[in-house]
Amino acid sequence: MFRKAHTLMALLLAFALVLTGCSGKEAGSEESGSKKTIKFMHLWPAGSSKQQNLIVQDIIKQFEAENPDVKVEVEVLENEQYKNKIKVLSSSNELPDVGFTWAAGYLQPFVKGGLFTSLDDVLEGGLKDSFVPGTTEAYAIDGKTYGLPLELNIAPIYYNKEIFKKYNLEVPKTYEEFETIVKTLKDNGVAPIALGNKDRWTGSLWYMYLADRIGGPDVLTQAINREGSFEDPSLAEAATEVQNLVKADAFNKGFNGLSNDEGKSEFMNGNAAMYLMGSWELPNLTTNEEVPQEFRDNAGFFKFPTVEGGKGDIDSWVGGPGVGMFVSENSKVKEESKQFVKFFVEKWGEQAVTKAGVIPATKVDTEKVELPQLYIDVLNELNKSTNLTLFADVQMSASVAETHLNLIQSLFGNEVKPKDFTKQHEEALAKEE
Amino acid sequence: MEKVLSDKRIITLYVLPGLLLIIGLIYVPIIQTAYYGLMKWDGIGAKEFIGLENYKTLIKDDIFWKTAYHSFLLAVFSALSLIIYLLISIVLAGKIKGADFFRKIYLIPMLLASVAIAQLWLKIYHPTNGILNTLLGSFGVDNPPSWLADPKIVLYAIFIPILWQYAGFYILIYYAALKNIPESLIEAARIDGATAWQIALKIKIPLIMNVIKVTIVLAVVGSLKYFDLIYVMTDGGPNGASEVMASYMYHKAFRGFDFGYGSAIGFFLLVICLVVTWLIRKLTAAKEEITY
Known part of the structure; x- marks a missing residue:
């Protein structure tokens, strides 16, 4: 009897190990050969947000062309599923290197939990001035900015x-x-x-x-x-x-x-x-x-x-700004991820409004772009705004x-x-x- | 075969996969939920042990008791609706024309996905273009209610599709049970001069009593932990007028980022369901088992 109990215990333990083994996938990213991989999660599936999805693909292609030793691995989920998955991933500390977040109240628990890294160094050197005033501030907690906004509404x-x-x-x-x-x-x-x-x-x-x-x-x-x-x-x-x-x-x-x-x-x-x-x-x-x-x-x-x-x-x-990009604090390719985020925000600002009709959080020169009149009017109002x-x-x-x-x-x-x-x-x- | 099955090791081997799945997917999460319920936890950061604090808040939480009352109402209505389903099944199981056809008609709602049912009933209840209000309008009702926006009506308005959704399921169970009664018993009663009503009341219902007990437990417990249609159709609104325990738990945990409290509600809900199941079994325990 005693021996049988032992066998049973051993079996149970073995199964338990197998089960935990399934979920214990390598967090973050791994280096494959000399190439570094940035894991990137976004919420614009080709089906429901076609234009945004195309722009994202285009930007990634450009980024990979300019940085041949970096590969960007994309995972796309629809809005609500995205929100749920981010929460699950963060409770098991498996956030992607780069992903999307929302401002202020949504951001807070992630920052308090030490999951997002500060992007102040990315904003230095002129990038901050290209944003509409008040947009990056929505992503700041205790004076540090943890997200770069992509949209402004x-x-x-x-x-x-x-x-x-x-x-x-x-x-x-x-x-x-x-x-x-x-x-x-x-x-x-x-x-x-x-x-x-x-x-x-x-x-x-x-x-x-x-x-x-x-x-x-x-x-x-x-x-x-x-x-x-x-x-x-x-x-x-x-x-x-x-x-x-x-x-x-x-x-x-x-x-x-x-x-x-x-x-x-x-x-x-x-x-x-x-x-x-x-x-x-x-x-x-x-x-x-x-x-x-x-x-x-x-x-x-x-x-x-x-x-x-x-x-x-x-x-x-x-x-206010809609979604913004974060870089994970525990990322193994933090520097590359920051570079990617910076690159993304700049390119996004050039394409978003003309191609997808999304007003970016970076300033748009209405003189230079071809847009329907209603857009021009809204953008002009935005430039005149006294408060957001x-x-x-x-x-x-x-x-x-x-x-x-x-x-x-x-x-x-x-x-x-x-x-x-x-x-x-x-x-x-x-x-x- | 007999020899193989009497070997304890083989038994263990065969039972193990299912057992592990149930332990891993049901019992372990239950224990985890109980554990999280003792924590102050926003789902992301560090957990802080606070003992029974969440449960103390829960006992004093007026909103929780309001949602509990809503769930309880649903349970009462589900249990009462069983009577109607039983009557329908007795009629269907009697030899009427087209019984098969009607049985299928009643079963169809059960085959639809909850979300599809929700969409269907959202269209029916639409305040201006909905079938219901258009119909009422054509009867001369001047200002038909906005079914899902009026806090006094919304709960009952949403009960209807919930009951409708499960009607087929219970009718099917009763129908199968009634069909199982040996024809000879009913034949004998008929020869003794029993009316159809007497046969139903004195013979058929007592013979399927065990099945009825099971359905009562299913209906009540199912109602207490009910979630889907409410989540899709009203999201518990307006301002909690149609909130039930399970949707309240979801809102606390996933919208309010209070996983500790959400887990406490979840565990409490489990306890309520267990107690209610035990109570129903106790109350309906038969003095002697009736068999064919």
């Missing part, structure tokens, strides 16, 4: 020129004019604003703009970084204004149960007149052949109007962002009073201090 209000013309409406400059437009459209049976608030950050955009126009550009940011308080009266006032919009039936029916895509389709098929969304929608309104030409010709945008007596000005934007407020849920840590997003949904559903809305934010933020 601002959120204008898109509108349907045809509907506006039909009811003799003009682009609003003040919030009062905006409210009149909402009322006119409503009275004529047109849904004024398309919104899909199941995703919650979509409603957050509206709240952020109102907070900015009423309380000025700093009040929300300071409430989040704890220099100020979320119980600032202007933040409660912004919440009240949101509920006034809801009460005026400004948004399409059932928005709290609709995803952003479902909300967007209300605008794209002409049921709703306006749509507040990031500039990543520009391709759909200019170059995307799948959208009817007639609709694209009728799409315009305007800046969020100013509120009378408010402190914000019309050239202040809500937006990073998306609130990106600024916050993950758990506060959850609270914020849930509260946004309640606010739009008229289930929470503006006062409690700000109070619960304040409590969640204070708990993290």
Whole structure:
């Protein structure tokens, strides 16, 4: 009996070793011969993000041509899967040498866990000046920059020129004019604003703009970084204004149960007149052949109007960098990876907007590029901007962002009073201090 | 063959692969979850041992108990719906025309992937273009509700596809069990003058009681840990109005980066399911086994 137990134990151990052996693959990268391999993970599959994917391939080809002793090994995953895999890989310390990350709150646990390396030395020597101010800062924690942003988005209000013309409406400059437009459209049976608030950050955009126009550009940011308080009266006032919009039936029916895509389709098929969304929608309104030409010709945008007596000005934007590139702290080819990241960002800036319609975080000279007019207009607005407020849920840590997003949904559903809305934010933020 | 199978070493050899898989894929993760539940851990950085702190938070977490209530409601509805499935199966298993056809009709939802079902019902529930509201509109209902956006309705609106999804499964089980009852028993009852209703109530149901008990456990435990349609259709919203325990666990762990707390919820959920299973078995324990 005793011996049998021994055999069993031995067998179990052997299996256990085999199992662990499966997962214990060499982390990071290995050197094959004299060639060094950079492992690179990105989130633009050829299927859903064809243009981006092509640019990435092109840049890698150029990089390998210029650096014959380095090979770039690519792994592509779709957005949500990418987010999940990065998390799994980082908990087992197997991050790729180079990959994509998001700014501020998303970045924080990775930096605290010592997984990303500082890219300050890459930014030295002029690279930093080629970025739009405020973009690399979103990737900085304690004064060090851990990611190089690739995209930059601002959120204008898109509108349907045809509907506006039909009811003799003009682009609003003040919030009062905006409210009149909402009322006119409503009275004529047109849904004024398309919104899909199941995703919650979509409603957050509206709240952020109102907070900015009423309380000025700093009040929300300071409430989040704890220099100020979320119980600032202007933040409660912004919440009240949101509920006034809801009460005026400004948004399409059932928005709290609709995803952003479902909300967007209300605008794209002409049921709703306006749509507040990031500039990543520009391709759909200019170059995307799948959208009817007639609709694209009728799409315009305007800046969020100013509120009378408010402190914000019309050239202040809500937006922020999208994905950025990180280099893994534990990479065995750190120097080569940094070189690659630098090379990538520069080349990306030259191609992104013309080839994929993505506004890069590096400055674009609108005189030199061929682009649809709508792009030129947005880019020019961007150059005039006085302030860029990073998306609130990106600024916050993950758990506060959850609270914020849930509260946004309640606010739009008229289930929470503006006062409690700000109070619960304040409590969640204070708990993290 | 007999000789081979009586050799303990052979038995070990045959049982081992399955055993290792189950241990490796189910029991080890359960123990790990229990272990993580004692940690303060964001899923990336270092773990910090905090004892039962997560569970203390959990007991006082109003939102968790709200989601537990939602799961409990779903469990009650699933258990009640079994009665309807049982009735349908008794009718189908009786010799009616087209029984085979109906059985297949009921089974089809089970063959669809959860996400496909979710997409289908999202279209049905769409506030302006959905089949349901278009239909209500044509009946003259002025302002039909937005099914998935109204916090008072959303939970019940989402229960319907969940129950619908599993109807075929239970009907199939009952149908098979009913078909197993020897024809002679029913024949004998009929000769003694029993009505169809009496046969169903006094003969058929007692004979498949064991199967019914199993389905009750399946339905209740399945509801308590339910996740898929809720995740795809409402993501627990608006503001937690349709959140259940499993989706709350997911949101805490993967959205809120609180893996310690998420694991604690997961482990607690397991304990709840075990207790409920034990309770149901206890309550439905038969005094004597009925056999054919």
